[in-house]
Amino acid sequence: MFRIEMALFAKRWPVVPSVRRIPMSEGREPPQPAAADPERWVDDHGDYLFRYARARLGSVELAEDLVQETLLAALQSVDRFAGQSTERTWLTRILKNKLVDRLRRGGRVQAASDLGDDSDWVDSLYDRGGHWKTPPGRWGTDPVAVLQHREFWSAFERCLMNLPDRLRSVLSQRLLDQVPAPKVCEDLGISANNLWTLLHRARLRLWHCLDRDGLGPLSGGRQV
Amino acid sequence: MTPCKHAAELISLSLDTPLNWRQRLALWLHLLGCDLCRRFRRQSRLIQRAGSQAGEEDNLPGQQGDTLSPEARERIKRALRGQAGGSQS
Secondary structure, three states: HHHHHHHHHHHHHHHHHHHHHHHHHHHHHHOOOOOOHHHHHHHHHHHHHHHHHHHOOHHHHHHHHHHHHHHHHHOOOHHHHEEEEEEEHHHHHHHHHHHHHHHHHHHHHHHHHHHHHHHHHOOOOOOOOOOEOOOOOOOOHHHHHHHHOOHHHHHHHHHHHHHHHHHHHHHHHHOOOOOOOOHHHHHHOOOOOHHHHHHHHHHHHHHHHHHHHHHHHHHHOOOO | OOHHHHHHHHHHHHHOOOOOOHHHHHHHHHHHHHHHHHHHHHHHHHHHHHHHHHHHHHOOOHOOOOOOOOHHHHHHHHHHHHHHHHHHO
């Protein structure tokens, strides 16, 4: 009796995935990579790629250009896309490579000047003895709660966008994409120490923006 | 005594690479007596967490409404048509 029931279950289960496939096919990922239809890429993945690029580049125009560049490159190498990953993963990988290319192009020359630029700003946060001039404000005792606030995320986005371009692209490699530090150094042609300096400035600016413009006032009297 | 400025550098650094024992000791001693830097560290870690969360979801939650403008969409499609047509002929 028990066995028969199990058999019935076993028969019933395979039905579920095929039911689930229906919304998928009208949504993002078609189950099989059909013949390349680049214009459909724009409809299916354009917004996603755009958001991805914009978070890392800051400007809408640059992000649009990079999406176009990515899809054109994808079209050229479409024969090599064997369908081992999803279409979106494949396109995202191309986009990531394009981002690294950009970083490289700006690389060595700019790295030196980046390092000189910002030290006055960093110094302005501290008094002569190296102590906080204005103490860090209270954000919250419970990080999980802070991360659930919509306000936090809009401040996070705004502050990330406010970073100088170079600092944002370096920081996003580490903070958002978790690219190994040695690889970032290699891409930029800079030493590890230079990378730590750039990252510290970027982190400090992001934190400062969140603290001053975003979360300080928002959390109000609450010990968030 | 390590000033806050240096402590903040060590806190940032610790998010990217393990500190050596000297750095760990200096930071530990500083944090023992400085609740502002302890707060700064909590906030830095929170930003770190937010960053990896935003990266994992492959977009920033605050940006859900962000989409390609219709003009950009059309422009990109045109470029793709151009290239596809060019490579066939």
